[in-house]
Amino acid sequence: MFNNLSEKLDKALHTLKGHGKITEVNVAETLKEVRRALLDADVNFKIAKEFTKTVQKKALGQDVLTTLNPGQLMVKLVKDELTELMGGDTVGINLGGSPTVILMSGLQGSGKTTFSGKLANYLKTKKSKQVLLVGCDVYRPAAINQLRVVGEQIGVEVYAEEGNQNPVEISLNAIKHAKANSKNVVIIDTAGRLAVDEEMMTEISNIHKAVSPQETLFVVDSMTGQDAVNTAKAFNDVLNFDGVVLTKLDGDTRGGAALSIKSVVDKPIKFIGTGEKMDAIDVFHPSRMADRILGMGDVVSLVERAQEQYDEEEARKLQKKIAKNQFGFDDFLNQINQIKKMGSMKDLVGMIPGAGKALKDVDIDDDAFKGIEAIIHSMTPAERSTPSMINASRKKRIAKGSGTSVQEVNQLMKQFDQMSKMMKMMQGGGGRKMMQMMKGMR
Template sequence: MFNNLSEKLDQALHTLKGHGKINEVNVAETLKEVRRALLDADVNFKIAKQFTNTVKDKAMGQDVLTTLNPGQLMVKIVKDELTELMGGDTVGINLGGSPTVILMSGLQGSGKTTFSGKLANFLKTKKTKQVLLVGCDVYRPAAINQLQVVGEQIGVEVYAEEGNQNPVEISQNAIKHAKANGKNVVIIDTAGRLAVDEEMMTEISNIHKAVNPNETLFVVDSMTGQDAVNTAKAFNDVLNFDGVVLTKLDGDTRGGAALSIKSVVNKPIKFIGTGEKMDAIDVFHPDRMADRILGMGDVVSLVERAQEQYDEAEARKLQKKIAKNQFGFDDFLNQIQQIKKMGSMKDLVGMIPGAGKALKGMDIDDDAFKGIEAIIHSMTPSERSTPSSINASRKKRIAKGSGTSVQEVNQLMKQFDQMSKMMKMMQGGGGKRMMQMMKGMR
């Protein structure tokens, strides 16, 4: 996410290293590179210039604080301004109304239908809402089929009227159906076009007037950069929407849309799509995104994701197994599954401060655990529960069955053994002793 921009901003801010005070010359050098980085990320020229001018005004004349060097001070100023540029505060979704009506808008191919499903899943699982998805793309039968597949996948009802070519009528009937069937959120997926046209705008405007939604969201493909911002302006002029959704942020995103859209339409980014799975949706936090762009990670989001997967009963069982020295490969496999549920590996690594830079150039993907899982699945149940029983001949069989080498099996066994010892040490007062040892090593 924003890897190229992060790298260039990091290089730009290194210009100030070694200077005792921020002055006009070194600020100008740094900000020239910052502006270049923003333009490369497809940020509008006026916005990039205004951004660097604001940073310059705040940086000039400031003595370096006793605990900071000039580079750190500049990073803080840039971070604060990036946060403001992307909206400043986190803005949630309006769930007022009975039922709450959410209208989705955007161009064809922006990921609108998929995101409608993600939002339905988010509201169902995180907000315990009874959701109804509504198919109002009457021009593409595949769009309604896609919505029905998504609805089935997440266990949410989809309302559609085969043969009815009137999206206004369908959306009004859907709201009646929702009221009659105890649904408290209605998400209306509208038709998109390949480009903004008068017919499309008239249609969505008519739906908007007819259903008077509590929330109108504009869905945009973040990979389209500056074009996304222009499209957002055209939609906002007609709909006066409430918020923006940026999809496909897991791709090779330049970042221009995320950094420019708030300044152009003065509407908050409310959600981001970070992958293909139905749970790959995050509330947008401008401050956390600014941290990630500057390579500071996003520990808060990482902890939140970990807490969502945390099962207290399972954790207690695991603790007992570790205490009795019964931690086996099935337990290890279970821990891997918990990590995988937290999201894509690339995304998780980006949340760890400094990890992106440390692992630069390495191919981090969701298949990172594939080899480990294959090795464990090639073990017998008794081998998984009693790793000490795995001798040389068994290692050969496991390697052959998993399509790996004996060396890779040995490596996994060694890592597993080290992890088991560490987990055992963390039991009781071991954690305290370990911290004292680490302090002594400084």
């Protein structure tokens, strides 16, 4: 996520490291590189210029704090300004109305249908809402089928009317259906359209007037950069939408859309799409995103995701097993599955401070656990529960069954043994000391 921008900003801010104080010369030199990094990320020239001008004014207008060196101060100023540029505060979704009506808009191929499903899944699982998805893309072949597949995948009803080519009628009928069937959120997936297509823009304006949505969201493919910002302005002039959704942030995103869109349309980014899976959706937090862009990670989001997967009862059972030296490969497999549910590995690594920079050239595949899982699945139930019984001949059989080598099986056994010892140690004094340290950090 924003890897190129992060790398260039890191190089730009590195020029101040080692200086004893901030001067007009070294600030100008640093901010020249910062501006270049922003322009390379496809940020609007006027916005990039204004950004560096504001940071320069703040840097030269104050004494260097005693606890910070010039490099650290500049990082803080850039971080604060990036946060403001992306909106400052986190803005949630409006779930008023009975039912809440959410209208999706955007260009064709921006990811509206997939995101409609992600949003439905988010509202169903995180907000305990009864959601109805509505298919109003009456032009694109198989659009309704795609929405039905998405709905089936997440267990959400899809409303569509075969043969009806009037999206305004379909939307109004869907809201009646929602009221009659105790649905408290209606998400209307509309056809993709170009801002220059007057007829299509009139159509979505008519849908908007007819349903009076609590939320109108503009979905942007973040890989399109500055073009997406210009399109957002054209759509906003017609719809006066409530917020922006940035999709495909897991791709090779330059960052221009995320950094420019708030300044241009004065509407908050509300959600981001971070992968292909239906749970790959995050509320947009400007401050956390600024941290990630500057390589500081996002520990808060990482902890939140971990807490979502945390099962207190399972944790107690696991503690007992560890205490009795009964931690086996089935338990290990459960831990892997919990990590996988937290999101893509690349995204998770990006949330660890410094890890994104350290592993920038390492391709972190979501199938990173595939080999480990294959080895464990090739073990018998007895071997998984009692790893100590796995001898040389059993290792050969496991390697053959999993399509791996004996060396890879040995490596996993060694890692598992080390992890088991560490977990056992954490249950003793070491764990208590760590807990005390963590409490002291609150």
